[in-house]
Amino acid sequence: MATNKQIAENVLKAVGGKENVVNLAHCFTRLRFTLKDESKVDQDALRKTQGVIQLIMAGGQCQVVVGSKVDALYDLICETYGISTAVEENDVADGQKHNPINTLMNTMSGVLAPTLGILTAAGIIKGVISLFASLGWVSTTSGVYMLLYAVGDGFFYFLPILLGFSAARRFKCSEYLGAAIGTALVYPAMVNIGSTMEVAGTILAGTPFAMDYYNTLFGIPIIMPGSGYTSSIIPIMLAVYVAAKLEKAFKKSLPEVIRGILTPVLVLLITVPLTYIVIGPVSQGICGAIFMLVKALYEMGIVGGIIAGALVGGGFGVLVMFGLHWVIISLALSNIGINGFDYIMASGGIGPMIGVAQGLCITLRTRSKKVRDLALPSFISQVCGVGEPLMYSILIPLKKPYVINILSGAVGGAVMGALRTKIYLFGGSGIFGFANYVNPTGDLSDLVTAPTEELTEIPDVGEITAKCIVDYLNQPQAKDLIARLKAAGVNMDSTVQKVDDRFAGMTFVLTGTLTRFDRKTAENEIVLRGGKASGSVSKKTTYVVAGEAAGSKLTKAQQLGVPVLTEDEFAELLK
Numbered sequence: 001m002a003t004n005k006q007i008a009e010n011v012l013k014a015v016g017g018k019e020n021v022v023n024l025a026h027c028f029t030r031l032r033f034t035l036k037d038e039s040k041v042d043q044d045a046l047r048k049t050q051g052v053i054q055l056i057m058a059g060g061q062c063q064v065v066v067g068s069k070v071d072a073l074y075d076l077i078c079e080t081y082g083i084s085t086a087v088e089e090n091d092v093a094d095g096q097k098h099n100p101i102n103t104l105m106n107t108m109s110g111v112l113a114p115t116l117g118i119l120t121a122a123g124i125i126k127g128v129i130s131l132f133a134s135l136g137w138v139s140t141t142s143g144v145y146m147l148l149y150a151v152g153d154g155f156f157y158f159l160p161i162l163l164g165f166s167a168a169r170r171f172k173c174s175e176y177l178g179a180a181i182g183t184a185l186v187y188p189a190m191v192n193i194g195s196t197m198e199v200a201g202t203i204l205a206g207t208p209f210a211m212d213y214y215n216t217l218f219g220i221p222i223i224m225p226g227s228g229y230t231s232s233i234i235p236i237m238l239a240v241y242v243a244a245k246l247e248k249a250f251k252k253s254l255p256e257v258i259r260g261i262l263t264p265v266l267v268l269l270i271t272v273p274l275t276y277i278v279i280g281p282v283s284q285g286i287c288g289a290i291f292m293l294v295k296a297l298y299e300m301g302i303v304g305g306i307i308a309g310a311l312v313g314g315g316f317g318v319l320v321m322f323g324l325h326w327v328i329i330s331l332a333l334s335n336i337g338i339n340g341f342d343y344i345m346a347s348g349g350i351g352p353m354i355g356v357a358q359g360l361c362i363t364l365r366t367r368s369k370k371v372r373d374l375a376l377p378s379f380i381s382q383v384c385g386v387g388e389p390l391m392y393s394i395l396i397p398l399k400k401p402y403v404i405n406i407l408s409g410a411v412g413g414a415v416m417g418a419l420r421t422k423i424y425l426f427g428g429s430g431i432f433g434f435a436n437y438v439n440p441t442g443d444l445s446d447l448v449t450a451p452t453e454e455l456t457e458i459p460d461v462g463e464i465t466a467k468c469i470v471d472y473l474n475q476p477q478a479k480d481l482i483a484r485l486k487a488a489g490v491n492m493d494s495t496v497q498k499v500d501d502r503f504a505g506m507t508f509v510l511t512g513t514l515t516r517f518d519r520k521t522a523e524n525e526i527v528l529r530g531g532k533a534s535g536s537v538s539k540k541t542t543y544v545v546a547g548e549a550a551g552s553k554l555t556k557a558q559q560l561g562v563p564v565l566t567e568d569e570f571a572e573l574l575k
Helices: 004-013 042-047 066-080 100-134 143-157 160-168 174-186 236-251 255-299 300-320 326-339 344-348 350-365 369-383 386-400 398-418 428-438 441-446 463-473 476-487 518-530 552-561 567-574
Strands: 021-026 030-035 053-060 061-065 200-203 211-215 222-225 507-511 532-536 543-546
Touching: 004 042, 021 100, 021 386, 030 066, 042 053, 053 222, 066 369, 100 143, 100 160, 100 326, 100 428, 143 160, 160 174, 160 236, 174 236, 174 255, 174 398, 211 255, 222 255, 236 255, 255 300, 255 326, 300 344, 300 350, 300 398, 326 344, 344 350, 344 398, 344 428, 344 567, 350 369, 350 386, 350 398, 350 428, 369 386, 386 398, 398 507, 428 532, 507 552, 543 552, 543 567
Parallel strands: 507 532, 507 543
Antiparallel strands: 021 030, 030 061, 053 061, 200 211, 211 222
16 A cells, blocks of 8 residues: 555656646645646546545646545645745746636635635534524523634634735735734724724715725725625735735835835735725625625525526536535635625535435445445545545446436525525535524524515615615624623513504504603503504604694694594593
8 A cells, every 4th residue: 555655756746746836735635736737747647546536637727636645645745845835927837827717716725725624613613503502502601602602703703814824825925914914804993993983985875886984094985894804705815916916026126124124014004905995895896796696596586596506506516526616615705704694505515415415325235345445434524524535436436326416416406595595604514514504693583684675564664774784784793792692681582562453554643742641651552552653744644642732743634634633532542
């Protein structure tokens, strides 16, 4: 049996040697090579190399699937042969350099892949502890809940810092410079600016892309999305890319004596304001536009949800096979960060769950010892959310199980889409994927996820107000506030018991001095019978209750022909 060192040597030789490698990254099961010349890859030799499960040439990368050995092989190749983890643009072959799809895939995988293990762990912890709290198994005020939720949620909250570090390494920039930019994006004073300052203005007002701002920089609006930049992905990637270009330029142009100190100062002073003024709003706007399109498709009645869910649920497994799923995952994470939920991966997560059942069935029912020896460890990996071993060693070689997985994923995704199912975090997969569907807001989930059309049925709540309510309650700050209020013992359930619904759909206006009731008591009596107490008279007013010295409201009621009741007549209605 080949040692890890031998496998590493054989793999590197088959991809064209060290000289042909521009960048090496890895995820759970794959070594991802970015090469100068893909024609130098000996694909037959790679596929025959002991320890290699599968070879995939996709997304501008040579992806070598090696399973659980990936960490050891990655470290061996990087340390032994001095392979860089950053991409030097000038080294990329012309055929790949100008391909935007390849560039996007390489960047997404290169930045996100190093965080994937921790992302999954944090997602599982956050989802499980939220599930336990929802079931009443743990109290939200307990030390267990507080500590474990901090472990899970903290990763996602401060994700821009970690991605800033990872992106800087990818773009050959100072890692701590990238982390510093991420820190500026999640600085509490900026994240909470919406709750501490008044809105100074709105850009793109009247459009779906309207953005409030609370301050300006030399007259230019400083844009802070409602959810802030916590859990965001695209803004920090773009910001660090710009920072890398600036750092390189300053290092070349500044005198050596001041270069070390002045370069990071200038990069931060330019990049951070630029991110808040331009990069962040533009990237959030693009993500928002994509989300609106997806949301519109899912909300086109049952048919739209079925089509969208089937495409995502069935197609995600195909994207994973070619390593092209990073864009979908990035979009899902962005949706969760901006809106508090995501439709796409709610359907896309069905395939891995089906894979768990397939792995178990194949392990238990196969008569082939060879297949069983492969299926058992692959099943264990699938349970933990790592699907490539099962896919490449069992499903694809047997063909029929892979087709069943795709078709089942499409059917399951269609059901999820029809029901407009959402996920509220992304991390766990396999059996742990169920935790993604747990709404961490607990008892207020119905309100948080309520469509605007449901909220508009509430008196005095119009479409604009309803949208504002939904948008606010989907913000991380609002969810955190609700969680803290619950933890403090604030009752979230209405305890008002109606007498009956005799005043349902009616609006009363009280005017003048009441002698049999005080104003507050009279209003409560109206509400307890399903009615509404208003402060102004209109054509929609059902009754005006006039006490002594009734003034302009009585006059207006008479002008509009609104029925006027005395206190005694009002009291009779209450009986």
